Amino acid sequence: MSESFNSREEVLERLKVVLSDLFEIKPEKIVPEAHLYDDLDIDSIDAVDLFLTLKEITGRKIQPQAFKDVRTVNDVIDAIQTLTSKPAS
Amino acid sequence: MSSEDRKLNYVWRIAATGFVFVLFGVGALVISVTMFPALRLTTWNPDTARRRIQRGMQFVFHAFMETMRVFGILTYRVEGAERLREPGRLIVANHPTLIDVVLLVSQMPEVDCIVKQGLWRNPFLRWPVSWAGYLQNAAGEELVEQCSATLQRGHSLLVFPEGTRSVPGEPLRMQRGAAHIALAANAPILPVRITCDPPTLFKGNPWYRVPSRRFHLNMVVGEPILPRTFMRDGEAPARTARRLTQWMHSQLDPGGIPRPEPTEASESSWLAPGQQPVIR
Numbered sequence: 264m265s266e267s268f269n270s271r272e273e274v275l276e277r278l279k280v281v282l283s284d285l286f287e288i289k290p291e292k293i294v295p296e297a298h299l300y301d302d303l304d305i306d307s308i309d310a311v312d313l314f315l316t317l318k319e320i321t322g323r324k325i326q327p328q329a330f331k332d333v334r335t336v337n338d339v340i341d342a343i344q345t346l347t348s349k350p351a352s
Numbered sequence: 353m354s355s356e357d358r359k360l361n362y363v364w365r366i367a368a369t370g371f372v373f374v375l376f377g378v379g380a381l382v383i384s385v386t387m388f389p390a391l392r393l394t395t396w397n398p399d400t401a402r403r404r405i406q407r408g409m410q411f412v413f414h415a416f417m418e419t420m421r422v423f424g425i426l427t428y429r430v431e432g433a434e435r436l437r438e439p440g441r442l443i444v445a446n447h448p449t450l451i452d453v454v455l456l457v458s459q460m461p462e463v464d465c466i467v468k469q470g471l472w473r474n475p476f477l478r479w480p481v482s483w484a485g486y487l488q489n490a491a492g493e494e495l496v497e498q499c500s501a502t503l504q505r506g507h508s509l510l511v512f513p514e515g516t517r518s519v520p521g522e523p524l525r526m527q528r529g530a531a532h533i534a535l536a537a538n539a540p541i542l543p544v545r546i547t548c549d550p551p552t553l554f555k556g557n558p559w560y561r562v563p564s565r566r567f568h569l570n571m572v573v574g575e576p577i578l579p580r581t582f583m584r585d586g587e588a589p590a591r592t593a594r595r596l597t598q599w600m601h602s603q604l605d606p607g608g609i610p611r612p613e614p615t616e617a618s619e620s621s622w623l624a625p626g627q628q629p630v631i632r
Contacts, residue, residue, distance in 0.1 A: 286588075287594060308493060309528075311492075311493055
């Protein structure tokens with residue numbers, strides 16, 4: 264199962280669903296500028312769950328370092344876009 | 353007490369507090385090179401040694417609590433201590449003071465603790481903490497796994513879910529690691545609520561700023577609960593951990609820890625011993 268995204272908006276919409284399902288975060292709080300830890304209360308253990316879910320959604324092999332510097336929702340969108348822009352291996 | 357006596361008592365408590373701080377530091381070094389190595393040498397079996405060392409920790413910490421009590425620095429009371437002695441439990445406590453761990457361990461002949469990395473590099477203390485089987489404060493996932501493993505071996509484990517001392521006057525800021533540990537191990541959770549009146553030895557309060565009167569540490573051990581109670585079919589563990597953490601918060605938060613003495617704290621404050629809301 265892998266999904267493809269045409270725009271950042273699509274990625275954001277998908278993220279809203281994922282984050283509210285996984286962590287019960289209100290979708291309106293999920294904006295590009297939101298800080299994962301400070302604003303959305305996603306801790307390092309949650310980050311592992313999020314990472315695994317994104318792996319499933321994109322169907323790509325994600326290297327953990329791709330998410331090492333991720334701090335905000337925007338960073339997550341960037342990381343997903345970088346991943347899905349490469350041809351699937 | 354006349355004001356003269358009060359002043360004398362205050363000065364005495366500063367001196368006594370300074371003395372016990374030195375005693376604790378020097379004592380830790382001395383027993384690290386005498387009592388603990390001796391205990392370690394009483395057996396070939398590392399697991400037997402672990403239990404003897406932990407028993408030694410209890411003895412030392414109990415002696416330390418009694419020293420402070422006899423010196424008139426504090427009084428303390430523990431309710432439900434027998435529940436701390438059951439094996440395989442995840443003991444979660446709030447963390448108002450520097451000596452919470454001393455009081456808790458003084459009540460438990462066997463308990464695993466999480467020890468900060470600095471102590472593992474200390475040339476004296478690293479050996480006793482490793483013989484005691486204490487856990488190293490590692491990064492999130494790894495620590496959750498290690499904690500869950502020790503619980504599944506039937507050891508009890510002490511965790512302060514806030515990860516650091518509470519900030520007086522503010523609601524507890526709980527992290528969710530403790531909930532993840534409980535869910536991973538499915539070990540019974542035992543909530544412990546500690547109050548310190550008047551507040552002292554909290555984060556950022558230097559030792560010599562002793563309270564206006566001898567302080568009282570009150571510890572109430574609640575009833576154990578199984579994390580299974582919080583699980584729902586098909587729910588992501590991250591959500592269960594959030595609910596479980598809220599529950600822990602409700603059990604550990606003494607209704608906003610009292611602020612550092614605004615004025616002369618009165619005996620009739622809600623914190624007075626015996627007036628504690630009892631956890632059931």
